[in-house]
Amino acid sequence: MSAVVAEHDHHDHGPAKGLLRWIITTNHKDIGTLYLLFALAMFFVGGAMAMVIRAELFEPGLQFVDPAFFNSMTTMHALVMVFGAVMPAFVGLANWMIPMMIGAPDMALPRMNNMSFWLLVAGVLLLASTLLMEGGAPASGWTLYPPLVLQTGKALPFAIFSVHLLGISSIMGAINIIATIFNMRAPAMTLMKMPMFVWTWLITAFLLIAIMPVFAGAVTMLLTDKFFQTSFFDAAGGGDPVLYQHIFWFFGHPEVYVMILPTFGVASTIIPVFARKPLFGYSSMVYATAAIAFLSFIVWAHHMFTVGMPIAGELYFMYATMLIAIPTGVKVFNWTATMWKGSMTFETPMLFSIAFVVLFTMGGFTGLMMSIAPVDFQYHDTYFIVAHFHYTLVPASVFILMAAGYFWLPKWTGHMYNERIGQLHFWLSAISVNILFFPQHFLGLAGMPRRIPDYAIQFADWNMISSIGGFIFGASQLLFLYIVVDTIRGGTGEKVTDEVWEDASKHSLEWTLSSPPPYHSFTTPPTSIPTEHI
Amino acid sequence: MSKDVANKNIKLARTLLLVAVAMFGFGYALVPLYDVLCEWKWIERDRPDDIKKVPEVAYQIDRNREVTVEFMTTLNESTPMKFRAEKKQLKVHPGEYHTVNFYAENKTDNAMVARAIPSFSPAVISRYFEKIECFCFSEQTFKAKEAKIMPMRFVINPALPEQYKTITLSYTFFDNTEKSVKK
Ligand code: HEM
Ligand SMILES: [Cu+2]
Numbered sequence: 001m002s003a004v005v006a007e008h009d010h011h012d013h014g015p016a017k018g019l020l021r022w023i024i025t026t027n028h029k030d031i032g033t034l035y036l037l038f039a040l041a042m043f044f045v046g047g048a049m050a051m052v053i054r055a056e057l058f059e060p061g062l063q064f065v066d067p068a069f070f071n072s073m074t075t076m077h078a079l080v081m082v083f084g085a086v087m088p089a090f091v092g093l094a095n096w097m098i099p100m101m102i103g104a105p106d107m108a109l110p111r112m113n114n115m116s117f118w119l120l121v122a123g124v125l126l127l128a129s130t131l132l133m134e135g136g137a138p139a140s141g142w143t144l145y146p147p148l149v150l151q152t153g154k155a156l157p158f159a160i161f162s163v164h165l166l167g168i169s170s171i172m173g174a175i176n177i178i179a180t181i182f183n184m185r186a187p188a189m190t191l192m193k194m195p196m197f198v199w200t201w202l203i204t205a206f207l208l209i210a211i212m213p214v215f216a217g218a219v220t221m222l223l224t225d226k227f228f229q230t231s232f233f234d235a236a237g238g239g240d241p242v243l244y245q246h247i248f249w250f251f252g253h254p255e256v257y258v259m260i261l262p263t264f265g266v267a268s269t270i271i272p273v274f275a276r277k278p279l280f281g282y283s284s285m286v287y288a289t290a291a292i293a294f295l296s297f298i299v300w301a302h303h304m305f306t307v308g309m310p311i312a313g314e315l316y317f318m319y320a321t322m323l324i325a326i327p328t329g330v331k332v333f334n335w336t337a338t339m340w341k342g343s344m345t346f347e348t349p350m351l352f353s354i355a356f357v358v359l360f361t362m363g364g365f366t367g368l369m370m371s372i373a374p375v376d377f378q379y380h381d382t383y384f385i386v387a388h389f390h391y392t393l394v395p396a397s398v399f400i401l402m403a404a405g406y407f408w409l410p411k412w413t414g415h416m417y418n419e420r421i422g423q424l425h426f427w428l429s430a431i432s433v434n435i436l437f438f439p440q441h442f443l444g445l446a447g448m449p450r451r452i453p454d455y456a457i458q459f460a461d462w463n464m465i466s467s468i469g470g471f472i473f474g475a476s477q478l479l480f481l482y483i484v485v486d487t488i489r490g491g492t493g494e495k496v497t498d499e500v501w502e503d504a505s506k507h508s509l510e511w512t513l514s515s516p517p518p519y520h521s522f523t524t525p526p527t528s529i530p531t532e533h534i
Numbered sequence: 535m536s537k538d539v540a541n542k543n544i545k546l547a548r549t550l551l552l553v554a555v556a557m558f559g560f561g562y563a564l565v566p567l568y569d570v571l572c573e574w575k576w577i578e579r580d581r582p583d584d585i586k587k588v589p590e591v592a593y594q595i596d597r598n599r600e601v602t603v604e605f606m607t608t609l610n611e612s613t614p615m616k617f618r619a620e621k622k623q624l625k626v627h628p629g630e631y632h633t634v635n636f637y638a639e640n641k642t643d644n645a646m647v648a649r650a651i652p653s654f655s656p657a658v659i660s661r662y663f664e665k666i667e668c669f670c671f672s673e674q675t676f677k678a679k680e681a682k683i684m685p686m687r688f689v690i691n692p693a694l695p696e697q698y699k700t701i702t703l704s705y706t707f708f709d710n711t712e713k714s715v716k717k
Contacts, residue, residue: 108543151611175550179543213554217561229713232565236610236649236708243568247561308657 015519026110027519028095033412034117035092040484042084042124043398047474049077054436054470056453057463070453071139076131078142082259083166084124086393089401090262091116091173094201096412098177100510100517101195103186103526108179116172123165130155130162141451143248144219146233146241150226157227160219167212174205174212181205186509186525192286193529195508196279199286200265203293207254207261210297215251218244242307249300257296259393261289263360263400264331267353270407271335272533273504274350275342281334282534288327288334295324305376314373321371325364332361347501348422352403355430356396363391366441381451384444390437399429402480409484410500414516415491417483425483428476435469506532587671588664593629596692599699600625603690605634606704613709614641615648616681628692636669636684638707640676647714648707649673655702662694663701673710 015021015030025031052073056064065073095113099106107113130137135153138144144159152159181194181202194202221232221244231237233244264285272279279285302321305314335357344350366388370376379385402425410416439462444450448459455463496515498505505511507530513521603626605619616639626632640646650670654660665671669684676682690701 108539109547112547147610171551171554175547175554178550179546182546183539183542209550209554210557213558214561214564217558221562221565231713234708235651235706236710237713240568243565246568247564250561250564 024114026106026114028099028107028110028113028521029412029517029519031107031113031117032092032094032096035088035095035120038117038121038124039085039089039092039401040481042080042088043477044481045128046077046080046085047477049073049080050470051474053077054467057455058467059464060455060457060460062454065453067453068136068139071141071451072131072137074451075138075141076127079127079138080124081393082142082255084120084127086259086397086401087170088120090201090204090259091170091177093197093262093266093401093404093408094173094177097408097510098180098198098201099184100513100521101198101508102181102184102189103509103522103529104180104184105520105523106184107176108184109176112172113176116169116176119165119169119172123162123169126158126162126165130158133158143245143252144222145248146222146225146244147235149222157223160223163219164216167216170208170212174208177201177205178209186522186527186529188525188527188529192283193531193534195265195533196268196282196285196289197262197265200261200268200289203289204258204261207258207293207296211251211254211258214247215255218247218251221247242304245304245307246301249303250297252303253300254293254296256389256392257292259397261293263356263397264289266400266404266407267335267356268331269508269533270349270353270403271338271357273407273501273507274347274353275339275344276503277338277342279334279533280337280340281330284330285334288330291327292324295320295327299324302371302373302376305373306380318371318373322368325368325371328364332357332364347406348417348419348426349403349407351423351426351430352399352406355426356399356403359391359395359399359430359433363388363393363396366391379444381449382444383440383448383450386450387437387440387444390440394437395430395433399433402426402429405480405484407501408510409487410491410496411510411513411515411517413488413491414496414514415487415489416494416496417487417491419492421479421483421486425476425479428479429473432469432472432476436466436473437469439463439466439469503532506530508533586665587668588666590631590666590687590689593689593692595627595629597627599696600627601690601694601698602700604700604702605636606702607636608704608706610706610708613648613707615639615646615676615707615709616641617705617707626690628690628694631666631687631689633667633685633687636686636705637681638669638674638676638684639681640679643678645678645711646676646709647673647711648676649710650705650707653704653706655704656698659694659698659701662691662698663703664689664691670705673714 015027016024022030022034052065053070056070095107133154135155137155138149138152138159140149140152181198221230224230225232225234231239233239233241235241268279268285299317299321301309301313301317366384370379370385370388406417406422443459443462446459448455498513498515499511500515509526509530510517512526602623604623605621607617607619609615609617618637620635620637624632624634652670654663665686665688667685667687669686
């Protein structure tokens with residue numbers, strides 16, 4: 001017993017020395033840093049795959065890669081970006097920020113925290129290793145639909161196990177976040193005083209616990225169909241491939257909200273600070289988030305309008321999907337109202353956040369178009385849907401992750417980033433992301449299917465423009481890498497204050513700590529809670 | 535962290551883990567649920583792969599209209615067979631019985647178990663396309679190199695709405711040898 005206590009004391013003094021610190025660490029900031037750096041690395045790996053895709057699509061005809069590898073690229077790009085970059089980045093932010101925002105010393109379950117990070121690394125490495133296997137990496141699209149996915153070569157069981165690992169890692173992360181928020185808050189931090197980022201993560205964590213096991217189940221059924229003679233989805237044995245689609249999208253639709261709800265949370269954190277106003281409609285934001293999460297469970301078949309659903313099903317899923325626009329609209333109006341008549345300044349985090357509000361709304365509108373079942377027959381599986389979800393993910397989730405980086409890097413490191421390069425990064429990204437994805441709407445409406453390496457000549461112009469946008473966007477992200485490295489190494493040399501941004505400490509607790517904050521955040525719970533965010 | 539809080543954390547973590555395990559089970563529960571829901575009257579899913587045998591009854595033949603029935607034959611993946619219909623298409627009157635022969639051959643030197651799965655386009659047709667006899671009702675066994683002529687007898691229910699003038703019926707043969715052996 002005393003040995004255990006002694007070890008704990010040792011931990012309380014600070015990080016272990018050397019490289020081992022990063023492997024055995026149970027500190028929420030260290031683990032947050034690991035998650036964020038890993039996500040950044042995967043952002044570039046997934047980005048490199050996207051560059052292969054855009055290079056091949058630069059001109060009609062087959063230029064650089066063979067079709068099977070092209071399909072592996074679209075599949076792996078999506079899986080790496082979703083499970084390796086966006087989700088881990090938000091878990092990293094949760095690790096860093098939630099304890100500081102709710103006045104806690106650390107996460108609730110520090111050892112599990114360490115384990116969930118390393119399982120993530122194992123899962124992603126396993127997934128990446130399929131690229132080298134006989135028959136290539138999975139090439140069926142990230143949705144892994146049977147029967148196509150069952151034709152994957154040697155990689156199939158490895159891809160499935162990697163999904164299992166990623167699932168376990170996410171579930172452990174989610175459990176930890178819920179336990180932290182429920183049990184570790186400072187006594188004065190009531191639920192309805194919690195920063196929006198904490199609220200959105202709480203709801204996201206419940207989503208994760210509900211859906212990741214379902215996905216794990218679906219891929220396990222694929223595994224047994226392939227190797228153990230079950231027939232869940234095998235028509236010849238009495239199964240039905242459409243059943244897979246139902247199970248997958250029961251997971252898949254809430255999954256897209258797993259990526260967007262924390263995005264909403266960060267936007268609701270940043271915008272009030274730079275508008276110098278409280279967040280407009282705090283409680284309606286909380287309820288809208290909960291409503292979106294609830295609705296996300298009952299709309300999944302809008303991904304399946306063309307499978308031959310009965311008319312009652314088409315109608316139900318059409319109207320249910322349209323309902324989501326209401327709470328989503330509430331959020332957009334609230335952000336706009338927060339900025340209304342505020343004394344706004346336009347530092348890089350705010351620029352990215354404003355771009356998020358505008359561009360995410362466009363993604364929402366195309367979503368609304370596709371929710372109309374009869375017209376979705378035209379849009380389905382074309383580049384239109386590719387444009388839709390990239391607008392909801394890149395200039396939304398990814399932009400907000402960038403915004404979060406600029407917003408909190410000074411707090412994390414104690415150094416100021418270079419604002420001019422930040423602004424350059426913003427403008428290059430914001431312009432090129434539209435050159436990249438806007439033409440894809442036209443391509444889709446004109447009938448270009450998704451996931452093909454070659455296309456009819458009529459699609460040539462917009463594809464070339466889209467690819468050029470893609471190359472500029474990809475190259476611009478190197479500026480972000482530069483800024484992160486530069487800021488960690490001292491940045492502009494300017495001394496940052498505790499609150500970094502004017503009056504930020506009136507908005508949230510993390511700004512009341514030093515920059516960089518102490519190794520253990522709040523060893524004694526804070527007594528007064530800033531309420532400007534409410 | 536006080537002992538009290540630590541205990542609370544572990545308790546909550548256990549509960550949540552249980553929820554996760556339950557959701558894994560829920561994923562599997564969706565399998566039977568799916569079949570049940572598809573049978574519900576108000577859902578009435580037209581499963582294009584419906585395989586039901588119906589008794590032969592005499593219908594009033596509707597000589598005023600003609601429906602074209604097209605036949606497609608496919609082999610799943612690399613099933614080592616030959617498979618074709620004796621006719622590519624057939625013009626029929628609703629209510630009139632027809633028999634079409636399908637030809638299948640096992641190209642291998644081993645016995646084989648194969649299963650043909652039908653699919654209709656448009657899917658709603660499956661409600662009106664009645665099969666009295668079909669090789670798709672059960673698994674077919676083939677000796678090495680064996681060739682078979684397999685009849686399919688059907689009628690189109692005269693209740694078929696006017697707008698359907700062409701029906702495509704496709705069969706896909708799946709090699710089920712491995713699965714049948716292990717069973
Ligand atoms: C107003 C809200 C939204 C509506 C009404 C909506 C609607 C839809 C519909 C109907 C589809 C299916 C299109 C088809 O397959 O033909 C779809 C696909 C998709 N949506 Fe949304 N969406 C919304 C917001 C979002 C958000 C916030 C995200 C992600 C953060 C997102 C990500 C996706 C993805 C990834 C797909 C494609 C999945 C695939 O087939 O690979 N959507 N959306
Ligand atoms: Cu969806």
